[in-house]
Amino acid sequence: MRYKRNVKSDILSSTLLLFFTFVALIVANSSYDWLYNKIIFGNKFFRFPLNEFINDFLMFFFFLNVGLEIKENILYGNLSSLKKASFPVVGSIGGVVVPALIFLAINFNTDYMEGFCIPISTDIAFAIGVFYIFKNYINPQAKLFLLTLAVVDDLISILVIAVFFTENINKIYILMSLVVLLILVVANKFFHVENIFYYILGGIVLWYFVKLSNIHPTISGILLAISIPSKSYTKGKSVLEKLQDKLVPFTNYIVIPLFAFVNSGVSLNINADFYSMQRLYFGILFGLAIGKPLGITSFTYIFTKLKLVKPPEKLDFYSVFLVSLIAGIGFTMSIFMCDLTFSYDFELINTCKLAILSSCVLSIILTSFFIFIHRFSISNKYSKNKIKLLNGKFN
Template sequence: MGLLLANTPAHDGIAGLLDAHIAVPGTMLDLSVAHWVSDGLLAIFFFVVALELQYELTRGDLNSVRKALQPAIAAAGGILIPVVVYLMIAGGAETSSGWPIPTATDIAFALGVLAVFGRGLPSAVRVFLLALAILDDIVGIIFIAVLFAKDLDFVMFLLGVVAVAVFAVLSRMLRGGARIPVAIAMVLVGLVAWGLVASSGVHATIAGVMLGLVMAPKPADQTRHVLEPWVNGIVLPIFAFVAAFVVIPQVSPTELSPAFWAIVVALPVGKILGIALFGWVAMRIRPKGAAPALPFVDILAAGALGGIGFTVSLLLANLAFAEDAVIRDQAILGVLLGSLISLVLAAVIVSARARGYRRAMAIA
């Protein structure tokens, strides 16, 4: 919808609204509406991602080296190969900074495609995809925290860490009659932590990650289940609208930035090659007691799903080319097209594999 409206007469009015600034009195926070969405609303998305990370790393499918090794190797391939593909096409001085963009996997979209088209697939495929997508997210979070921090204010950041520690302590006090006042205090402390991190030069979404990782396990699980529908139904669509609000350039394909073509190729091709090849190697070196090896075609399906970048790739595109609006907009278009190609490719492969499994079960 954002892409559609950006290319209609409504463009100027909506662009003016998104560029309007809203300041928080008494603080350093003075952001445009678009940045309140990408730095504020998206922090809630990363908070929920971190809650899931915490669960998987402590009690789920990544809580031991034995469980994590195979998806970790596949995830490494799904990061390294897209980077290589990107730099081969857009390694010039103007566009090389976009290399992190095609490394991301959108868990929500990938699992959604798997749920719609994968009826009959063994649960091991979903577990493998979820594990590698989560590892993908960890790397994406590191990229955002390390590569895109600017004018770092260590005092502000350390104060943010203190606020996160207070949030962790409060989350362990959520019991009995004190639940409501403690929960209110947690929300206020969480907002303070976000504001301090945002003011420190570290991207504000990292505050959401830190808060999610330190929350006590039981309330973390309850919070994730409460917030996930809101994040998927409201936060992500709003962010997608704002991020995709770009004008399609009226130029020939040969005049488009190398960044556009690099992302369009690296997401579907780089991801599927990297995950499939590294995943195949991982299945050959399984540690003792690891889950049975997945067939190569199932790993191929996971690779196609891994190319659906959307949310994190869109954020990385905005960050990588923040100083060049023309390349940034073309990179965003590359993310949308590359993710769409991956989505269609994944739907075809996953559907074919699911039909095969259903036939085999019917014969058995």
């Protein structure tokens, strides 16, 4: 029996994420902003400020969870065959390429072009939470499409981190990281070790060496997922399933809300500096809220017309379009990318986060608007047909 996403868990996670986002926004824009900054930048955990401890260490567990979900989808789920994977993968590629192109077009010839990776991601927890708000108006088949889309998005984002956010790589620590990974893989494949503590402990050692190698340490979560046994060598649940059972509550209820709290304290005071960064702001906003739905819908539609992919049964393109609007919510991964890209400039990070928050709001508004228009047109059509039937009876 494979691990299944829990609806209540996703909704609660989204609620907590929203709550801590609003708390951070309110405190950061009040007279207590000094306290917020002291909590985030002043408190030390293992010699790291709180924001670094969460973004670099706790997010390791988030990425491990993402890695396990990707692995499960590749082995057993919607990415396990070309037929199953082709439609959402094409949609995801469109949802990455078009936002990146929109961002680059708006920020062409500026110092912000390296931020192209910020609007390419979809936040799984947030997007699923919004999906359930509108679930009565969207084809249920679209949920699976959204989940697969977000998983592929995460995979692409991880590849971007691995390629573009490595500098001055320390080869000795890279070699040590690979040795640790090899030990974990051998323990799985040859010695059939099924002890969760063994893999977590090995993963923390792996995290430490990856951090020292100057590759972003959260990548170690994905590497660790590779070594986790996906099937049980004895009867019962596999280590992958057991680990997901433990990680999902931890990441959904603790890591993601904490991440939201330390990264959402955006100053809403628009000053002169903001106007010099408008292109960065609108590149992210339009990339996520416009580029995502445009890329996902156009790529899936064109490739379907060319008969290169086939949509799942009972999934219509109106539902694909609504899901693509929800996919414009890139909160967690987009903020993570923002911190990686512009770590050297607080004002740029603040502008990016403001754009990401704005795109979340705009995506929800656009989804609501198109659902209203669709329902209004159906209601209007129904009324006209009823009038015609009544006229026919009287005549």
